[in-house]
Amino acid sequence: MRYRKPTSSRATKRHPIAEALPTPRHASEVTAASTESVDVYLVRPSAGLADAALQWLDDADRSRLERMTHPRARASFLLGRWLVRGVLGAALDTAPAALRFVDNRWGRPELDRQRHPTLSDVRFNLSHTAGLGALVVTRGREVGIDVEHTERQSKTVAIADRFFATSEVAELRALPSHAVQRDRFFDYWTLKESYIKARGMGLAIPLGAFSFDLTGPTPVVTTAPSLHDHSSWRFQLWTPGPAHRAALCIEMLADPAPVRVRWCEEAEPSACLHGERADSEPHA
Numbered sequence: 001m002r003y004r005k006p007t008s009s010r011a012t013k014r015h016p017i018a019e020a021l022p023t024p025r026h027a028s029e030v031t032a033a034s035t036e037s038v039d040v041y042l043v044r045p046s047a048g049l050a051d052a053a054l055q056w057l058d059d060a061d062r063s064r065l066e067r068m069t070h071p072r073a074r075a076s077f078l079l080g081r082w083l084v085r086g087v088l089g090a091a092l093d094t095a096p097a098a099l100r101f102v103d104n105r106w107g108r109p110e111l112d113r114q115r116h117p118t119l120s121d122v123r124f125n126l127s128h129t130a131g132l133g134a135l136v137v138t139r140g141r142e143v144g145i146d147v148e149h150t151e152r153q154s155k156t157v158a159i160a161d162r163f164f165a166t167s168e169v170a171e172l173r174a175l176p177s178h179a180v181q182r183d184r185f186f187d188y189w190t191l192k193e194s195y196i197k198a199r200g201m202g203l204a205i206p207l208g209a210f211s212f213d214l215t216g217p218t219p220v221v222t223t224a225p226s227l228h229d230h231s232s233w234r235f236q237l238w239t240p241g242p243a244h245r246a247a248l249c250i251e252m253l254a255d256p257a258p259v260r261v262r263w264c265e266e267a268e269p270s271a272c273l274h275g276e277r278a279d280s281e282p283h284a
């Protein structure tokens with residue numbers, strides 16, 4: 001089985017914070033090198049994608065879907081299946097329904113190494129929200145992705161007060177208006193989610209045990225010793241559309257893998273691999 005890398009030369013616009021790639025902070029701890037790219041696929045839900053995904057569900061997927069009563073939850077779940085079976089399968093030259101997954105102890109789906117021994121270094125992560133799904137795929141390094149719908153009604157500073165690190169709350173509270181605070185809140189939220197997903201531990205990691213500094217050219221994370229995090233990470237933050245924010249967390253190895261972001265515009269998953277590079281406007 002072959003891992004095909006998409007080809008395109010168009011530059012992607014990124015959030016200014018995400019523009020520069022820092023060098024590894026702990027070069028002595030870098031033990032492996034990878035020349036693989038980090039490929040991100042973005043897609044909006046449609047009936048065609050949901051119908052395609054329905055054909056590929058295994059028993060566990062089907063019973064999860066049956067328990068979902070809300071149409072939006074079902075659409076979001078099927079969008080995730082389309083990405084994680086259709087697009088991941090296309091990237092790995094494997095039929096969607098033939099992919100086998102196992103969950104790690106915190107619930108992160110990973111490829112079943114027994115069933116896919118030649119793909120044991122493949123890493124992927126999925127995120128889906130109202131109106132948008134995102135999949136990141138690479139080899140040899142941990143990755144996490146999060147997309148959020150930023151226009152829904154939700155508390156922001158109150159959530160931050162309760163869950164974020166003290167320095168993050170202070171930075172948020174110092175911002176001049178509710179609108180600016182809300183915008184920055186989603187930066188933190190997606191970055192924090194992308195980190196806990198890259199670690200594979202989800203909310204088993206307390207959200208206050210690590211903090212982001214967003215004052216420099218790229219987001220920088222600081223973790224509490226209790227997290228036993230001996231890796232280095234780089235982050236990208238962008239706005240894939242007016243109603244969404246996205247963040248990507250990539251383990252830093254000796255080779256800073258290039259990130260390619262693509263929109264999937266067609267129902268055929270393999271078309272994603274060669275799709276247009278995403279233009280995502282930087283936000284203020």
Ligand SMILES: CC(C)(COP(=O)(O)OP(=O)(O)OC[C@H]1O[C@@H](n2cnc3c(N)ncnc32)[C@H](O)[C@@H]1OP(=O)(O)O)[C@@H](O)C(=O)NCCC(=O)NCCS
Nearest residue numbers: 080106107108109126127128146189192197200201202203
């Ligand atoms: C499990 C968790 C990672 C899910 O996050 P989410 O924002 O609700 O959902 P996303 O769409 O981004 O991600 C869901 C996908 O992540 C993957 N996932 C599940 N557990 C995971 C884990 N431990 N690590 C990494 N990825 C995981 C799965 O592929 C899942 O897709 P599926 O539900 O269709 O199978 C976890 O962070 C969570 O429950 N978050 C709740 C939201 C919250 O309170 N966030 C606070 C942010 S400040």
